[in-house]
Amino acid sequence: MTAIPPIVSADDHVIEPPDVWTTRLPRKYRDVGPHVVRAPVAEMTFLGGKYDFRMGDDGPAGDWWVYERLAIPHTRLSVAASFEPDDVQVVPVTYDEMRPGCYERDPRLADMDVNGVEASLCFPTFPRFCGQQFLEASDKELALLCVRAYNDWMVDEWCAGSGGRLVPLCLIPLWDPAAAAAEVRRNAARGVRAVCFSELPGNLGLPSVHDAGRFWDPFVAACDETGTVICMHSGSGSKMPSTSPDAPPAVTSTLTHELAEASLADWLFSGLLARYPDVRITYSEGQIGWIPYILARADRVWEHNRGWTDVRDRVPEPPSTYYRGRVYGCFFDDPAGLANLDAIGVDQVTFETDYPHADGTWPHTREVAAKLFADLDDAPTRKICRSNTIELFDLDLTP
Amino acid sequence: MTAIPPIVSADDHVIEPPDVWTTRLPRKYRDVGPHVVRAPVAEMTFLGGKYDFRMGDDGPAGDWWVYERLAIPHTRLSVAASFEPDDVQVVPVTYDEMRPGCYERDPRLADMDVNGVEASLCFPTFPRFCGQQFLEASDKELALLCVRAYNDWMVDEWCAGSGGRLVPLCLIPLWDPAAAAAEVRRNAARGVRAVCFSELPGNLGLPSVHDAGRFWDPFVAACDETGTVICMHSGSGSKMPSTSPDAPPAVTSTLTHELAEASLADWLFSGLLARYPDVRITYSEGQIGWIPYILARADRVWEHNRGWTDVRDRVPEPPSTYYRGRVYGCFFDDPAGLANLDAIGVDQVTFETDYPHADGTWPHTREVAAKLFADLDDAPTRKICRSNTIELFDLDLTP
Numbered sequence: 140m141t142a143i144p145p146i147v148s149a150d151d152h153v154i155e156p157p158d159v160w161t162t163r164l165p166r167k168y169r170d171v172g173p174h175v176v177r178a179p180v181a182e183m184t185f186l187g188g189k190y191d192f193r194m195g196d197d198g199p200a201g202d203w204w205v206y207e208r209l210a211i212p213h214t215r216l217s218v219a220a221s222f223e224p225d226d227v228q229v230v231p232v233t234y235d236e237m238r239p240g241c242y243e244r245d246p247r248l249a250d251m252d253v254n255g256v257e258a259s260l261c262f263p264t265f266p267r268f269c270g271q272q273f274l275e276a277s278d279k280e281l282a283l284l285c286v287r288a289y290n291d292w293m294v295d296e297w298c299a300g301s302g303g304r305l306v307p308l309c310l311i312p313l314w315d316p317a318a319a320a321a322e323v324r325r326n327a328a329r330g331v332r333a334v335c336f337s338e339l340p341g342n343l344g345l346p347s348v349h350d351a352g353r354f355w356d357p358f359v360a361a362c363d364e365t366g367t368v369i370c371m372h373s374g375s376g377s378k379m380p381s382t383s384p385d386a387p388p389a390v391t392s393t394l395t396h397e398l399a400e401a402s403l404a405d406w407l408f409s410g411l412l413a414r415y416p417d418v419r420i421t422y423s424e425g426q427i428g429w430i431p432y433i434l435a436r437a438d439r440v441w442e443h444n445r446g447w448t449d450v451r452d453r454v455p456e457p458p459s460t461y462y463r464g465r466v467y468g469c470f471f472d473d474p475a476g477l478a479n480l481d482a483i484g485v486d487q488v489t490f491e492t493d494y495p496h497a498d499g500t501w502p503h504t505r506e507v508a509a510k511l512f513a514d515l516d517d518a519p520t521r522k523i524c525r526s527n528t529i530e531l532f533d534l535d536l537t538p
Numbered sequence: 539m540t541a542i543p544p545i546v547s548a549d550d551h552v553i554e555p556p557d558v559w560t561t562r563l564p565r566k567y568r569d570v571g572p573h574v575v576r577a578p579v580a581e582m583t584f585l586g587g588k589y590d591f592r593m594g595d596d597g598p599a600g601d602w603w604v605y606e607r608l609a610i611p612h613t614r615l616s617v618a619a620s621f622e623p624d625d626v627q628v629v630p631v632t633y634d635e636m637r638p639g640c641y642e643r644d645p646r647l648a649d650m651d652v653n654g655v656e657a658s659l660c661f662p663t664f665p666r667f668c669g670q671q672f673l674e675a676s677d678k679e680l681a682l683l684c685v686r687a688y689n690d691w692m693v694d695e696w697c698a699g700s701g702g703r704l705v706p707l708c709l710i711p712l713w714d715p716a717a718a719a720a721e722v723r724r725n726a727a728r729g730v731r732a733v734c735f736s737e738l739p740g741n742l743g744l745p746s747v748h749d750a751g752r753f754w755d756p757f758v759a760a761c762d763e764t765g766t767v768i769c770m771h772s773g774s775g776s777k778m779p780s781t782s783p784d785a786p787p788a789v790t791s792t793l794t795h796e797l798a799e800a801s802l803a804d805w806l807f808s809g810l811l812a813r814y815p816d817v818r819i820t821y822s823e824g825q826i827g828w829i830p831y832i833l834a835r836a837d838r839v840w841e842h843n844r845g846w847t848d849v850r851d852r853v854p855e856p857p858s859t860y861y862r863g864r865v866y867g868c869f870f871d872d873p874a875g876l877a878n879l880d881a882i883g884v885d886q887v888t889f890e891t892d893y894p895h896a897d898g899t900w901p902h903t904r905e906v907a908a909k910l911f912a913d914l915d916d917a918p919t920r921k922i923c924r925s926n927t928i929e930l931f932d933l934d935l936t937p
Contacts, residue, residue, distance in 0.1 A: 216846060227845035341782030349784045382804045383740030385748045389847035392839045393803040393832065397796050404792040405781045428834065431874035432827030433792065439871060440791045444896055446626035447615060448788035472838060475830035475881065482874065497843055 141512045143505050145257035147525040147536065149469045150372065150423040150491035151499075153261040153297060154218060154241040155289075157202075157234070163288035168281050173206040173265060173272075180212050180231040185388065189379065190214075190229055201231025204265045207276055213237070217264055220250075220495030220502075227497050241495050244297055248304060255505040256492060257525070258536060260306040260333060260370075261297070262423065263289065268375035269335040270310035271343055279314060286310045286322065294329055303535050308333040308370060313345060316354055320361035327365035332532045334362060336369045338402035338422070339376030348409040355411070363415035368467075368531055372423040373398050392498075399425030400433055403466065407437050410453030412461035419465050419531065424493060427468035428475030431482035434459040463487075467531055471500055472507055477515065485519045489528045540911045542904050544656035546924040546935065548868045549771065549822040549890035550898075552660040552696060553617060553641040554688075556601075556633070562687035567680050572605040572664060572671075579611050579630040585783050589613075589628055600630025603664045606675055612636070616663055619649075619894030619901075626896050640894050643696055647703060654904040655891055656924070657935060659705040659732060659769075660696070661822065662688065667774035668734040669709035670742055678713060685709045689725055702934050707732040707769060712744060715753055719760035726764035731931045733761065735768045737801035737821070738775030747808040754810070762814035767866075767930055771822040772797050791897075798824030799832055802865065806836050809852030811860035818864050818930065823892060826867035827874030830881035833858040862886075866930055870899055876910055884918045888927045 157175035164172040181195020194203060194210050201212035212231040219227040221238045234242065240250035251259060266272045266289055273282040290309040298305040309326045311319035311334060323334055336358075341347035346354035362369055373395050380394035399422040406412060406420060437458040440448055454461075462484075469489045470476055476483065490508070493499035500507045512520040526538035556574035563571040580594020593602060593609050600611035611630040618626040620637045633641065639649035650658060665671045665688055672681035689708040697704040708725045710718035710733060722733055735757075740746035745753035761768055772794050779793035798821040805811060805819060836857040839847055853860070861883075868888045869875055875882065889907070892898035899906040911919040925937035 222845075224842065225845050227843075229846055339781055341785075347782035347784055349782065349786065349789075351784065380800065382738055382800050383746035383748065385746055385750065386740075386804060387748065387807055387847060387849055389807045389836075389839050389843070389849050390800075390803045392843055392847055393807070393836045394800055396831065396835070397799065400796065401779065401781045401789075401793055404789045405785060408786055408788045408792070426831065426835070428831030429828055431877070432795065432825065432872070435827065435872065435874045436795070436825070437788075437792045440788050443623065443871075444626075444788070444791055446621075446624050447628055447896065448786060448791055450786050450788050472842075473831070473834065475834045475878075478830070478878065478881065479874075482877065497846065 141509065141515055141520050142517050143255065143508045143512065144521050144524050146255055146490060146492065146504060146508070147258045147528040147534070148256050148492045148494070149260050149421065149489035149528045151259045151261045151494045152217070152264055152496055154213065154237065154264050155292070156242045159292045160285060160288050163291060164281070164284055168284065171207055171278070172281060172285060173204055176203050176205045176210070177201070177233060178203055183229060185229070192231070199231055200233055202233045206272065207278065209272070211265070216497050218495050219497040220499055238495065244301060244305065248301060250494065250501065251304065254492060254494070254502045258304045258306055258534060259492070259494070260308050260532065262308060262335065262372050263310065266310060267377070268372035269337045270313060271337070271375070271377055273310070274313040274343060283312050283318065286312050290322070290326055294326070294331065306333065306532055306534060307331045308335060310335055311358065313337065313340070313343065316357040320357040323358065323361040323365060323367050327367055332366060333368050333370050335375065336371050337375045338371040338373065338398050339378070339405070342376035342378045348405050348411055356414070359411050359415050359418055363418040366417070366533065369418065369420045370423055371399070371402055371420065373425050396426045396429050400429050403430070403433055404437060406466070407458035407461060408450050408454055412465055413454060419467065421467035421469060421489070421531065423469045424471065424491065424498070425468060426470045426473045426476060427483050427488055428473050428479065430468055430476070431479045434462055434482070467527070471498055472511065474511060477511055480519065485522055486527060488523050489531065490524050540908065540914055540919050541916050542654065542907045542911065543920050543923050545654055545889060545891070545903060545907070546657045546927040546933070547655050547891045547893070548659050548820065548888035548927045548930070550658045550660045550893045551616070551663055551895055553612065553636060553663050554691070555641045558691045559684060559687050562690060563683055567683065570606055570677070571680060571684060572603055575602050575604045575609070576600070576632060577602055582628060584628070584787065588778065591630070598630055599632055601632045605671065606677065610664070615896050617894050618896040619898055637894065643700060643704065647700060649893065649900065650703065653891060653893070653901045657703045657705055657933060658891070658893070659707050659931065661707060661734065661771050662709065665709060666776070667771035668736045669712060670736070670774070670776055672709070673712040673742060682711050682717065685711050685721065689721065693725070693728055693730065705732065705931055705933060706730045707734060709734055710757065712736065712739070712742065715756040719756040722757065722760040722764060722766050726766055731765055732767050732769050734774065735770050736774045737770040737772065737797050738777070738804070741775035741777045747804050747810055755813070758810050758814050758817055762817040765816070765932065768817065768819045769822050770798070770801055770819065772824050775801070795825045795828050799828050802832055803836060805865070806857035806860060807849050807853055811864055812853060818866065820866035820868055820888070820930065822868045823870065823890065823897070824867060825869045825872045825875060826882050826887055827872050827878065829867055829875070830878045833861055833881070866926070870897055871906055871910065873910060876914065879918065884921055885926060887922050888930065889923050
């Protein structure tokens with residue numbers, strides 16, 4: 140029986156409490172900045188991999204984030220740990236129906252305790268996985284204040300007082316790489332070593348990582364310089380994979396890793412990993428079973444298809460060279476990945492509970508781990524369950 | 539040293555000779571039906587994973603297919619076996635610059651001989667991988683005649699007289715499932731056991747495999763009834779994967795397998811494999827290293843995420859149930875796939891040379907195979923290199 144050590148989860152989620160922005164924004168912004176309203180959800184649609192909701196007079200009550208012209212309800216999918224699997228549906232919820240661990244620090248630490256989790260890195264919810272909400276806002280002065288307010292709340296309230304068990308993960312103003320670099324440095328100065336970024340910034344209407352004007356270089360340079368890990372959560376390009384408007388949600392859910400696949404191909408051929416030799420990136424919730432194929436294929440394309448795909452000016456070595464020790468995978472339940480650890484690299488794989496999401500394994504993460512790691516020795520199991528994450532984010536915990 | 543048996547390639551390509559349609563269409567259609575014109579290529583653009591060409595007065599000469607309002611030049615990429623790797627570029631070519639094996643039967647058999655290939659299944663070129671060219675045409679009466687002319691040429695000229703070494707692969711009129719079923723039966727009656735289909739018909743503006751009206755059922759029923767294998771080549775959904783307009787072609791080339799991934803997720807959750815228990819599908823040029831992840835993930839989604847992704851009315855058993863013995867992978871160079879044969883299923887993997895394409899291994903396929911299969915026993919190597927393909931397409935060759 141493989142020993143499952145106390146887990147350090149590299150991907151969980153926090154539901155922001157209602158006062159993150161209302162208590163931090165200047166008074167003039169309190170009505171237009173993000174705040175919570177309780178109201179009925181009149182209508183829900185699913186089309187092409189995306190859910191949409193409309194506020195109305197009748198229907199089940201939900202707590203909605205209201206920001207500028209936007210109104211988005213919380214749904215059970217984002218707080219799935221509060222419900223039994225059969226009841227995890229895209230149905231609106233209020234804060235009262237959520238487990239308090241979704242949005243409050245001390246109940247979260249208690250939920251981690253029952254699940255054998257020592258420490259946890261949490262992605263944002265209302266801002267979306269890399270702060271797209273603020274990118275899409277019209278008032279960019281307010282949006283920058285919102286980004287900073289989130290980061291201050293993350294550091295000063297969510298993580299402070301957790302004894303190092305909640306690991307800070309900050310946002311950047313995606314629309315301004317110089318301001319993003321400044322925000323990375325401001326947070327690094329107070330000990331933050333993780334920043335959210337988009338797996339596919341082109342999908343957000345931003346320049347891609349291939350941009351000829353090197354749009355993202357100031358941001359990546361700041362991460363490289365400060366040892367800040369670029370964390371890209373599946374879905375941070377806003378578009379989810381879908382094969383057709385009538386494809387069931389199961390297709391989208393099965394194909395979510397294609398976002399990380401596409402992003403890894405982008406980064407390997409972008410030249411960014413060659414230009415910034417210390418920067419590290421991680422694919423949160425990306426799973427890992429697909430990585431060996433992509434590495435072998437990228438190297439073959441670089442070599443065999445060079446006549447029409449030459450990228451040697453930007454990528455002087457075979458692409459997999461830049462993967463080693465620089466790109467971290469992250470999974471919650473991936474037997475196909477664990478069967479390929481040698482090809483993936485046992486030192487660059489991290490584990491997650493995905494609390495409180497629908498794919499999450501809480502409160503059974505230890506049982507899932509015991510099953511997943513049954514054929515693995517204690518040493519690699521420990522690396523994946525905690526040491527790799529501790530080293531990646533430079534945490535003050537015993538590896 | 540693993541013995542490499544005479545190879546039966548499950549995916550190669552034929553360049554149609556100029557007279558396929560001109561000699562078969564009724565006289566009134568000979569000018570508007572597909573025919574070849576030699577003219578300069580004035581301009582080439584690459585955007586979002588797609589090349590476009592414009593005919594002009596100046597520039598290198600190319601042989602163009604002209605059909606209705608369409609004009610498309612042959613390029614080196616489609617006849618890459620005619621050039622050294624560094625010279626394989628998206629540059630126009632004439633028939634005179636191609637190896638005759640690209641478009642003539644006897645030189646093709648000679649090219650197969652030097653490459654250790656006993657038999658070969660060839661996909662179309664001008665019609666595109668599943669006949670999208672005829673789907674997009676405006677005169678559908680002509681288009682149906684074009685589909686039938688191609689199939690007649692495939693059976694009567696390309697394959698006849700090859701002693702069973704060229705395996706017929708036919709087209710359907712994609713826009714009419716009843717006519718498609720009739721064409722499957724017409725070809726099955728003359729011994730054809732393979733038909734081209736689109737990996738993602740929704741991308742072609744057609745109903746998806748999830749269609750509530752069961753649009754594709756007549757076609758799939760005809761395949762099920764006649765033992766005709768549904769062959770889906772990467773790219774048969776017309777859209778190639780791309781992360782952004784400025785992503786280099788290397789990204790698209792690395793991510794091509796995402797089309798097969800998406801299609802497999804579609805088929806597994808469509809219910810078609812449950813409704814038609816004998817039909818078999820294959821992902822030509824899809825590679826195989828990604829299959830174990832998709833199977834494990836689809837089963838987990840079916841089980842764990844059932845609250846919001848329930849498909850049990852259509853898919854009563856875990857999705858991987860329908861994969862076993864029904865879905866065939868096909869690869870040209872995929873060490874990550876070979877390391878996972880147990881999970882993929884050694885009986886449902888086929889090998890290809892991809893002659894004469896840019897990813898093709900001609901004339902070194904045996905050397906590539908010897909390297910790929912070095913750690914595999916003779917028995918599984920023989921299955922992959924020939925027996926599986928012989929059994930899949932019911933060929934009159936020694937397994």
